[in-house]
Amino acid sequence: MEQYGGFNNMWDAELDVVVAGAGGCGLVAALAAAEKGLEVGIFEKTEFVLGNTAASAGMIPAANTRFQKEAGIFETAEEMTEDILKKNHYESDYNLTLAVCKVSGYLVEWMVDSLQIQLSLVKEFKYPGQRNFRMHAPPSRSGLELIKKLKQAVTSKDNIYLLVKSEVSELITNENNEVIGIEVKTSDGVQRIKAKKVILATNGFGANKEMVRKYIPEIADALYFGYEANTGDAIRMGEKVDASIASLTGYQGHSAVAESQGILVTWGTIMMGGFMVNQNGDRFGDESHGYSEFAIQVLKQPGQCGYIIIDQHIYDQLISIEDFKQLVEMEAFKTSTSIDELASLLQLPADHLHKTFKSVHKAVEEGTDSFGRTEWPRKLASSYYAIKVSQLFSIRKVDC
Numbered sequence: 278m279e280q281y282g283g284f285n286n287m288w289d290a291e292l293d294v295v296v297a298g299a300g301g302c303g304l305v306a307a308l309a310a311a312e313k314g315l316e317v318g319i320f321e322k323t324e325f326v327l328g329n330t331a332a333s334a335g336m337i338p339a340a341n342t343r344f345q346k347e348a349g350i351f352e353t354a355e356e357m358t359e360d361i362l363k364k365n366h367y368e369s370d371y372n373l374t375l376a377v378c379k380v381s382g383y384l385v386e387w388m389v390d391s392l393q394i395q396l397s398l399v400k401e402f403k404y405p406g407q408r409n410f411r412m413h414a415p416p417s418r419s420g421l422e423l424i425k426k427l428k429q430a431v432t433s434k435d436n437i438y439l440l441v442k443s444e445v446s447e448l449i450t451n452e453n454n455e456v457i458g459i460e461v462k463t464s465d466g467v468q469r470i471k472a473k474k475v476i477l478a479t480n481g482f483g484a485n486k487e488m489v490r491k492y493i494p495e496i497a498d499a500l501y502f503g504y505e506a507n508t509g510d511a512i513r514m515g516e517k518v519d520a521s522i523a524s525l526t527g528y529q530g531h532s533a534v535a536e537s538q539g540i541l542v543t544w545g546t547i548m549m550g551g552f553m554v555n556q557n558g559d560r561f562g563d564e565s566h567g568y569s570e571f572a573i574q575v576l577k578q579p580g581q582c583g584y585i586i587i588d589q590h591i592y593d594q595l596i597s598i599e600d601f602k603q604l605v606e607m608e609a610f611k612t613s614t615s616i617d618e619l620a621s622l623l624q625l626p627a628d629h630l631h632k633t634f635k636s637v638h639k640a641v642e643e644g645t646d647s648f649g650r651t652e653w654p655r656k657l658a659s660s661y662y663a664i665k666v667s668q669l670f671s672i673r674k675v676d677c
């Protein structure tokens with residue numbers, strides 16, 4: 278990075294590309310630019326390279342990958358686009374969504390081939406609304422592993438500078454209102470960095486209560502489960518230079534955070550045949566519709582909580598997933614060989630729980646239930662496992 282000294286100089290440094298934010302998005306953008314031989318600076322507000330990416334399950338949705346083809350799945354970007362639009366009620370822009378889907382397969386293969394990050398197709402379960410197995414994840418199925426590998430790739434490149442404790446605070450424009458650089462707050466004061474391209478990868482505004490209240494008032498009082506540094510800085514900076522803003526009302530809910538442990542319970546539990554009951558031992562909706570949509574349902578239940586019930590088969594399939602393994606190690610699951618014992622362990626009315634199991638088994642036989650759920654792969658069989666969950670919200674832009 279070329280340094281400019283001297284009192285009268287306008288710039289402290291000049292780069293080809295600057296990236297604000299060192300989450301998955303920022304690191305991937307920087308690596309892609311560096312591959313073209315460009316000099317790149319990544320400026321990260323916090324001391325760490327984590328972001329929401331580290332908290333995630335590290336699952337990357339992508340169509341038309343060779344990993345899908347190896348599993349006999351031939352899926353087009355158009356099909357992935359249709360699934361997303363159906364799920365988000367056609368709220369995202371078609372062309373933009375298609376463009377993301379078209380590049381998704383290339384992204385996954387590039388990460389494996391060029392960045393040497395091990396990713397495989399998740400075949401244990403499909404996410405709600407996905408017609409095919411489409412998630413690609415590192416072996417541990419953990420975002421922490423993903424971000425660590427991305428950081429390793431970044432630090433191995435001579436033409437990428439990664440600076441932590443460096444908050445991008447302003448965009449600098451020329452007389453034509455074109456962005457030509459950034460201001461960064463560092464421990465040495467404010468630095469002005471000139472760049473040919475500026476990429477804002479600072480995620481959403483979930484940690485900014487004021488913005489959540491302004492744009493998504495219905496979840497203003499819900500718990501935010503995400504990176505505290507994601508305070509909507511890019512939106513504020515963009516608005517200051519008259520950038521147009523859109524799609525600010527989208528958010529991701531989750532109806533299954535293990536209440537005492539603060540860890541997400543994978544929705545694979547549901548998609549593989551598990552179900553959720555409330556404190557009365559009753560089911561209260563179509564869980565397979567999606568963990569985000571179901572968060573609102575959980576919010577309406579007594580105590581604003583629920584219990585996910587699975588069996589040994591599902592447990593065995595999911596034990597290789599890092600978050601799930603951690604929950605098992607923390608003894609978060611109650612386990613039993615009978616419905617009566619399960620009811621007693623969870624302090625649920627046994628007669629209601631028996632009735633629920635009976636109706637679930639009927640749903641498996643008939644292929645649907647009174648809530649319209651059709652995803653019933655098989656009947657649960659003893660041993661049973663159950664975990665208490667509540668809901669939470671994070672904010673991101675597109676639901677894939």
Ligand SMILES: Cc1cc2nc3c(=O)[nH]c(=O)nc-3n(C[C@H](O)[C@H](O)[C@H](O)COP(=O)(O)OP(=O)(O)OC[C@H]3O[C@@H](n4cnc5c(N)ncnc54)[C@H](O)[C@@H]3O)c2cc1C
Binds near residue numbers: 297332333508510
């Ligand atoms: C619990 C959880 C599970 C999830 N699971 C999945 C999943 O399995 N699959 C999936 O596709 N999605 C998942 N998501 C969503 C996914 O994690 C995010 O959409 C994705 O990681 C966002 O990446 P990002 O780089 O945009 O943001 P982040 O990873 O959040 O990175 C943003 C970075 O910008 C930094 N920053 C903020 N402001 C500034 C500033 N002014 N200057 C410099 N730096 C700044 C932050 O400190 C942070 O490091 C999950 C989300 C959560 C919360």
